[in-house]
Amino acid sequence: MASTIAACSSGSMPCAIAIVRLSGPEAFSVLDGIFKPKSGLPVSQRKARAMHYGRLLAKDGATVDLCLAACFPAPNSYTGEDLAEVYCHGSQAVVAAMLDHCFALGAVPAPPGEFTKRAFLSGRLDLTEAEAVADLIHSQSELGAKAAVAQLEGSVGSRVKAVREKVLALLAHFYAVCDYTDEEIDPFEYENAVSVLEEARNTLDTLHEGFQRGRLVRDGVPVAIIGKPNAGKSSLFNALAGSQRAIVTDEAGTTRDVLEQVISVNGAPIRMLDTAGLRESDSKAERMGVERARMAAMTAHAVICVLDLSGPLTQEDREALELIPLCEQPVLVLNKNDLCARLPDWAAEVTAMHPWKQVFHLSAQSGQVEPLAQWLSTLAPKPQEVLITSARQARLLQSASDAMSSAVDSARDGMTADAFLLDAERAVNLLGEITGETASADLAHEIFGRFCVGK
Numbered sequence: 001m002a003s004t005i006a007a008c009s010s011g012s013m014p015c016a017i018a019i020v021r022l023s024g025p026e027a028f029s030v031l032d033g034i035f036k037p038k039s040g041l042p043v044s045q046r047k048a049r050a051m052h053y054g055r056l057l058a059k060d061g062a063t064v065d066l067c068l069a070a071c072f073p074a075p076n077s078y079t080g081e082d083l084a085e086v087y088c089h090g091s092q093a094v095v096a097a098m099l100d101h102c103f104a105l106g107a108v109p110a111p112p113g114e115f116t117k118r119a120f121l122s123g124r125l126d127l128t129e130a131e132a133v134a135d136l137i138h139s140q141s142e143l144g145a146k147a148a149v150a151q152l153e154g155s156v157g158s159r160v161k162a163v164r165e166k167v168l169a170l171l172a173h174f175y176a177v178c179d180y181t182d183e184e185i186d187p188f189e190y191e192n193a194v195s196v197l198e199e200a201r202n203t204l205d206t207l208h209e210g211f212q213r214g215r216l217v218r219d220g221v222p223v224a225i226i227g228k229p230n231a232g233k234s235s236l237f238n239a240l241a242g243s244q245r246a247i248v249t250d251e252a253g254t255t256r257d258v259l260e261q262v263i264s265v266n267g268a269p270i271r272m273l274d275t276a277g278l279r280e281s282d283s284k285a286e287r288m289g290v291e292r293a294r295m296a297a298m299t300a301h302a303v304i305c306v307l308d309l310s311g312p313l314t315q316e317d318r319e320a321l322e323l324i325p326l327c328e329q330p331v332l333v334l335n336k337n338d339l340c341a342r343l344p345d346w347a348a349e350v351t352a353m354h355p356w357k358q359v360f361h362l363s364a365q366s367g368q369v370e371p372l373a374q375w376l377s378t379l380a381p382k383p384q385e386v387l388i389t390s391a392r393q394a395r396l397l398q399s400a401s402d403a404m405s406s407a408v409d410s411a412r413d414g415m416t417a418d419a420f421l422l423d424a425e426r427a428v429n430l431l432g433e434i435t436g437e438t439a440s441a442d443l444a445h446e447i448f449g450r451f452c453v454g455k
């Protein structure tokens, strides 16, 4: 029999309200033991899915809070089991006393992801939807949240299921024709089968193409800031992040390592990388930092090259500029425009030097970086399409597409249907793993182990 689990599902305390959840066969009896409604009747005997006010008791019977509780009977609950929730004041002491009482009455602490795992096992969510829950919790921008919600609503699962069902129907038809030769079953049409498999493969490929973009939405579009020491890279990083995350000083060589922060720029997830100023150095740490800066520049999706308008164009600036042809989507930031009334002559030369995507004159110190932020937000993928964010799903989509392709190729080479349909069957099993229809217990364990406790 399944155990009854308990955990705090809300965030760090102290806070206004904390939510403790109980799920499993004894959820209601445990709730009735720890919570006494003002009305006298136990919550489990009152209206379901409604809030009831009462006293929360510690193990020794002392009242630890006055708060609300609700029951969600199976199967219409998040987990599909009997589920109870207590909404108490967000105090660590209150929550600890409540959980202690729950455990004394037979509940056990919920392992990470156990509530969602139970939702999956009871068929409330498929695996793509469960993975979307984790993505949604960790989303760092509006766009990331939108993509996760679309997946939670079945955008990936329903498409994969539709492809799988079509190919399954084809297989079922073929085996029916083979097994029941006397029955009146429509003949198996070879050409039609090939076109169904081809269409399935194309749909899978389209979904798989959304993976790179899905990753950018989930993890942020990487954008590196490069330039010589003291150009104002960290000041720009802070202005974009809206916080003093990076150390800024007038000492050249302040930043040594690559600093990374995902920021939501007008709802778009951008992973900003602040880097060490590019220069020759005797310091081992600084030389390593410069190497990392070059690496970041060459792998980022876009690069912001910062030059300091308050001085001449130096050899170090030229070395930074030499990197630009190796970078994707370079933009030029002419910084410290508060220190120069007129653009220096070199500014025009540098502007003409490369096909910059954009050129901005600004003062990072003033924090006025809106036009640059506006441009950065255009780097994120468009929210309309179906985006795959899970490497697991992408790998399975790729393998299923490969299997589908080899079925199509074998058919085109004139192989018999029973031979090429074996590959189609393999693809169907792989697709089942995406949604969890044919997933193993180990896989489910691994996926849900990555969740947080209480989810």
Ligand SMILES: Nc1nc2c(ncn2[C@@H]2O[C@H](COP(=O)(O)OP(=O)(O)OP(=O)(O)O)[C@@H](O)[C@H]2O)c(=O)[nH]1
Residues within 6 Å of the ligand: 227, 228, 229, 230, 231, 232, 233, 234, 235, 236, 247, 248, 249, 250, 251, 252, 253, 254, 255, 256, 275, 276, 277, 278, 335, 336, 337, 338, 339, 362, 363, 364, 365, 366
């Ligand atoms: N007046 C003015 N000063 C600025 C501006 N941006 C940065 N600074 C100053 O320039 C100095 C260097 O700024 P940082 O942001 O640390 O420069 P950096 O490019 O990160 O330098 P390293 O980490 O050493 O490579 C600091 O004293 C900043 O206050 C600006 O727009 N105007």
Ligand SMILES: [Mg+2]
Residues within 6 Å of the ligand: 233, 234, 235, 246, 247, 254, 255, 274, 275, 276, 277
């Ligand atoms: Mg710096």
